[in-house]
Amino acid sequence: MKFKVSEKYGAVIFSIKGKLLGGSETNDFxxxxxxxxxxxxxNIVVDLSGVSYVNSTGMGMLxxxxxxxANEGGKLKLAEINERMRGLLSITKLNQIFEIYDSVDEAVxxxxxxxxx
Amino acid sequence: xxxxNQTGFLRNEIKRLRKSLEELSVLNEIATAISSTLELxxxxxxxxxxxxxxLDTEQAAVMLLDEKTPDKPLxxxxxxxxxQTNRFIPFRLNSQITGWILKNKKPLLxxxxxxxxxxxxxxxxSSMIKSVLSVPLLHKGEVIGIISAFNKKNENNxxxxxxxxxxxxxxxxxxxxxxxxxxxxxxxxLQLEQELKTAAEIQVNILPKEIPEIPGYDIAxxxxxxxxxxxxxxxxxxxxxxxxxCLGDITGxxxxxxxxxxxxxxxxxxxxxxxxxxxxxxxxxxxxxxxSTEIDKYATFFAGILDYKNHKITYCNAGHNEPxxxxxxxxxxxxxKGGIVLGIMNGIMYEEDTIQIETGDILVVxxxxxxxxxxSQGAEFGENRLLxxxxxxxxxxxxxxxxxxxxxxxxxxxxxLQSDDKTLLIIRRVK
Numbered sequence: 001m002k003f004k005v006s007e008k009y010g011a012v013i014f015s016i017k018g019k020l021l022g023g024s025e026t027n028d029f030x031x032x033x034x035x036x037x038x039x040x041x042x043n044i045v046v047d048l049s050g051v052s053y054v055n056s057t058g059m060g061m062l063x064x065x066x067x068x069x070a071n072e073g074g075k076l077k078l079a080e081i082n083e084r085m086r087g088l089l090s091i092t093k094l095n096q097i098f099e100i101y102d103s104v105d106e107a108v109x110x111x112x113x114x115x116x117x
Numbered sequence: 118x119x120x121x122n123q124t125g126f127l128r129n130e131i132k133r134l135r136k137s138l139e140e141l142s143v144l145n146e147i148a149t150a151i152s153s154t155l156e157l158x159x160x161x162x163x164x165x166x167x168x169x170x171x172l173d174t175e176q177a178a179v180m181l182l183d184e185k186t187p188d189k190p191l192x193x194x195x196x197x198x199x200x201q202t203n204r205f206i207p208f209r210l211n212s213q214i215t216g217w218i219l220k221n222k223k224p225l226l227x228x229x230x231x232x233x234x235x236x237x238x239x240x241x242x243s244s245m246i247k248s249v250l251s252v253p254l255l256h257k258g259e260v261i262g263i264i265s266a267f268n269k270k271n272e273n274n275x276x277x278x279x280x281x282x283x284x285x286x287x288x289x290x291x292x293x294x295x296x297x298x299x300x301x302x303x304x305x306x307l308q309l310e311q312e313l314k315t316a317a318e319i320q321v322n323i324l325p326k327e328i329p330e331i332p333g334y335d336i337a338x339x340x341x342x343x344x345x346x347x348x349x350x351x352x353x354x355x356x357x358x359x360x361x362x363c364l365g366d367i368t369g370x371x372x373x374x375x376x377x378x379x380x381x382x383x384x385x386x387x388x389x390x391x392x393x394x395x396x397x398x399x400x401x402x403x404x405x406x407x408x409s410t411e412i413d414k415y416a417t418f419f420a421g422i423l424d425y426k427n428h429k430i431t432y433c434n435a436g437h438n439e440p441x442x443x444x445x446x447x448x449x450x451x452x453x454k455g456g457i458v459l460g461i462m463n464g465i466m467y468e469e470d471t472i473q474i475e476t477g478d479i480l481v482v483x484x485x486x487x488x489x490x491x492x493s494q495g496a497e498f499g500e501n502r503l504l505x506x507x508x509x510x511x512x513x514x515x516x517x518x519x520x521x522x523x524x525x526x527x528x529x530x531x532x533x534l535q536s537d538d539k540t541l542l543i544i545r546r547v548k
Contacts, residue, residue: 022369022413056368056485060413063461067412092417092436093457 001051001058003029005036011043011108012036017050022057033065033076042074043111047104049080054088066098075099079107140282143171147286157297158195164264164290165197172250172279174266180215181254181262181294210246218253218263224284225251228274250275252287256295264290313345313372320346320375323382329353329360331425337515338542339523341486347538348374349484350382354389358426361389361398364542365418365459366437366484373414374538380409381416381459395422396469399433399455403467406460415460419452419482423474428546430480431471435459438485445477447508452480479518480544481507486537490526498529515543 001018014029033044046062048054062078069076077099081089089095101107147167151160161179168177178196210230217225217235227233228248246267254262264287269275320342328336338351348367353360365381367374384405385398392398399420406416419440421432434440436458439451454470474480483503490498503522510521519541526539 056366056415056417057413060368060415063415064413067461091438092415093455094436096457097462 001025001029003032005032007041008104008108009112010041011045011111012041013045013047013104013108015047015050015104018052020048020051020054020058020061022055022059022061026061029061030065030068033068037069037072037074042069042072043108044069044074044076045079045101045104045107046076047079047107048082048085049104051082051085054085059088059092059094062098063094075111077101077107077110079104136278140285143167143282144285144289148289151290151293157294157301160290160293160297161195162197164286165195168264168266168283168286169197172266172275172283173270173273174250175268175270177264177266179254179262179264179290182260214249214251214265215263218251219260222253222255222260224253224280225249226275226277226280228269248275250279250283252280252283254287254291254294256291261291261294316372316375317342317345320378323379324351325353329355331360331423333546333548334423334425335515335545335547336543337519339519339540341523341535341539343486343535343538344371346372346375348378349486349538349540350378350385351482351540351542352382352385354386356389356422358424360423360425361395361420362423362482362542362544363418363420364437364440364482364484364540365416366486366538366540367416368414370537377410377414377416381406381418385420394469395420395431395433396455396467399435399459399467399469400465403435403456403459403465404463407463410460412461415458417485418459419455421452421480421482423544428474429471430474430544431469433467433469435467438483438488440480440482441504441507442472442474442478442480443507443511444475445511447511449504449508474544474546476546476548477511478546479507479511479515481518481522482542483522484538484540486535486539487522487526487541489537490530490539491533491536492530493533498526502529515545518545519543 001016001020003014003016006013006015036044066076079101080103081100089098089100099110101110147164150163165177165179168174176196214225227235230246230249248269249265249267251263251265253260254264264283266283324340328338340347340349340351342349348370349365351362351364353362363385367377367381381402384402388398388401392401399418402418417437418435419432419437421430423430432452432454434453434455436456439453442450442452450472452470452472454468456465456467488498488500488503502525506522506525507518510518513521522541523539
């Protein structure tokens with residue numbers, strides 16, 4: 001997996017590309033999230049539009065980061081997940097935990113609504 | 118040539134031959150000793166002692182490059198000193214010598230290091246070591262280590278002959294050291310393989326040895342790990358007039374998954390004794406697993422209680438692939454009620470549901486290793502093929518259907534290696 005980071009309206013967007021297989025290749029991702037949390041940036045969107053495959057250890061990596069962000073009082077939301085991932089989230093019922101959005105903009109926007117409300 | 122010159126020539130010739138003979142006998146001695154031992158440390162030890170003896174030095178050392186971290190040079194080191202002296206090589210001097218040899222890949226002979234241009238010693242550093250002869254241990258052109266001799270005895274200097282002898286010793290030792298390392302590597306691998314075999318045996322014993330025999334029911338189960346050990350778990354526990362059964366799948370594969378699988382088994386078995394409902398069993402398994410696993414490790418888990426007197430199954434599905442119940446007419450029901458996967462979040466209250474089991478109904482519980490069986494084109498066996506197989510062969514016995522499903526996945530994957538653990542549990546009501 002590879003990832004790029006961008007910021008929009010106070011949310012940090014992590015765009016992941018490739019296969020989400022967990023393991024040591026996610027260390028960099030985990031650390032980058034922690035770095036943003038330290039800066040006080042706690043609205044995280046993970047853009048999964050470029051993810052071709054995800055297995056259970058890849059899901060584990062998302063769960064780990066979801067928890068890390070939540071423990072700091074923030075939220076990690078998912079955007080643009082493919083069919084396979086939607087299926088996996090549905091089977092594991094992790095869709096009860098993760099907020100999932102059809103587009104990155106919607107996910108970013110959801111943080112603004114929460115802030116205004 | 119006059120007589121005097123001739124005598125002189127012959128004397129020199131005899132001296133040269135004698136020296137060669139000595140060298141040969143030294144090498145022979147080392148070769149014989151080395152071939153009789155295979156332990157790396159013993160071999161190095163022996164080389165060091167022979168160097169001290171035959172080069173007539175106070176100290177000698179062999180340092181080997183760590184194969185796994187070649188950027189951290191010379192981790193292994195065996196150094197011996199002649200009994201009369203017990204001087205240590207200062208660290209800085211040592212690292213400067215190794216640095217020089219790694220860079221130049223050729224012998225280094227320095228008889229007075231205080232005055233040598235190559236090194237900028239401070240006097241305290243060099244106070245104990247006067248002369249050095251170091252030779253790289255080369256294998257296929259790469260430095261794998263260094264043999265060094267320090268301080269020629271009786272204030273003598275190292276000679277070109279010493280250098281030649283040490284170079285020959287080094288050349289001979291390199292191959293032996295490489296062989297010994299390979300042998301050690303092989304021994305370690307063999308031991309690991311043995312441990313894996315033992316782990317596999319332990320795991321086989323963790324899984325139920327016998328499938329319960331219940332009047333009116335036909336039950337079968339199988340677990341085929343992708344590697345020696347796996348992360349899938351199934352079980353049957355008799356409790357009064359009921360059978361508690363489960364099938365779980367731990368994230369990942371191999372040893373890490375197997376360790377968690379054993380944890381899940383122990384947890385589940387203990388909670389079955391304490392709680393009477395399947396949702397309570399699952400709820401407490403979740404809490405216990407959450408407290409004993411890394412945040413990113415989880416298990417998908419399906420547990421059910423078969424009440425074979427009243428033909429009911431109460432189940433709880435914790436994020437596991439939905440088991441399917443197929444009735445005689447081919448109708449299917451998926452079992453999804455429950456909650457999220459086990460082990461990632463505390464305080465989850467799991468739910469349960471009860472289904473009626475009619476005569477001829479089959480319940481198939483499976484792990485994703487079945488549906489995610491891949492062929493060489495990267496396509497998956499998938500839910501639909503599984504469902505169709507179950508529907509088509511719903512009249513077979515539980516064991517017959519189980520065999521059929523496994524065969525279908527194997528036919529589908531062809532030459533492709535099994536990438537995930539496959540587990541199946543089938544319960545069929547016969548009357």
